[in-house]
Amino acid sequence: MKKFIWWVLSFCFFCCNNEKPIENIEHKENTISLNNIPDSAFSNSLHFQEVDKNILLGKFDYKEDTNFSIVNPKYSSKTIYLRKEVLIKFDEMYNAAHKDGIKLTVISGTRSFYHQKSIWERKWDKNIKNMDSLSTVKEILKYSSMPSTSRHHWGTDIDLNDLENSYFESGEGKKVFEWLIEHAHKYGFHMTYDNQDESKRTGYKMEKWHWSYMPIAEQYLKQYKETIKCEDISSFKGSQFACHEEINVIKNFVMGINNDYKKIINATK
Template sequence: MRVCAIIFFFIITTLGHSQYTKEELLGRFDPETHSDFVRIKTEYANHPNHYLRKEVAEAFYKMAQAAQRDGITLTIVSSTRNYARQKTIWENKYHKFAGTPFDRVHRILQYSSMPGTSRHHWGTDFDLNSVDPEYFNTPAGQRVYKWLRENAWKYGFFQPYTSFDDTRSSGYFEEKWHWSYKPLADLFLWAYRLMVSYDDIYGFSGAEIAKSLNVIDNYVLSILPEER
């Protein structure tokens, strides 16, 4: 496995992806000022300050336009979240919940990532239409999800957090709203394996629990095996 990782690192470096720094993996940058990011057009988002990597944004526009032709509206409700934004989300929940630090962290990790561990840091992932699981039980939500399941792959997107089964037994609960641009996200995931350790996960309430919960393996890497 280590040999494979070294070979993959050589490949992505050779292909010109060595600019993906540890800071980008951990979300310690500002997408508004990063040259690889673009602001999402307002007609495809719920507010004007959503950012994605340029390649991801272009692929999403094509997907959203195709969905629109089929009578489906795709709206980005969450996009790139840097470390600071993820920390705000995390600590709001941490201080709202009761119990031991372990209890609080374990509960938050049902749906939210620790700062420094979120795929939303990479600019490759976004949430669509609603982050309320109940929305996808409504007729409108079911139509959206059915369309995505049947068509998102044509534009390079996949759902990283599916329901638990024999192939995915740990990690975040199913997120039907969360979609990822595979051509770039795969590179970031491999880089994360190689470059990030628990020494890099710090600076927020409950950070000391990260290693005992093995969040890198059990959350960051816990997607369908064929997508790793």
């Protein structure tokens, strides 16, 4: 009987544990490709028609979603989740960069509504002491998203190496940035928050660290535009400003990306 229980527990451990790094599941000699993962893994992703509204708003448990996996420890010392398709393409990009002597490190990936709420409200509590509510919202929105409006909810977006633009402007960081600008599009990744003076986009300040896997993120953004209203953005401090005419968070921030990514979509088809 004891043997039987041990066998059942062992079976469950090997079959039910979704939290193993994708490396352990899919890697073959340190490389992975779409062919290594069965079509069933993408039944809700590559061929999806419509995403659940709660996924767009970050209100789902990505740790329990089989479309997500933990990033390979060689990319990050933290436990970070991304969509499996994004991990596959990131792995290809990581290896190509590595061959060119460039080290890419993932410092942030998927974040839930609640995680974003904790970031937002920490900044709210700090800034509200010195300014009025509307000014506080504007100040936080320079670099941080309102909960339910972050691309990090989707599992398609990553922050790389450092959260300061200055890191990417000299030395090792400059080499990393120049490599990404030249090569990232081949793997589907796009810098969504570029220099506003050049692209004339609205929304967040430039973020040289934030890269988005556009083949999927583009579809999420399209559905976001069609289905989410600013009234859906609620339940955190200052959320009443989501619809404020000076904020208009969906139009100005969610849609405020560098739109020059068609070449990426075509290159990855």
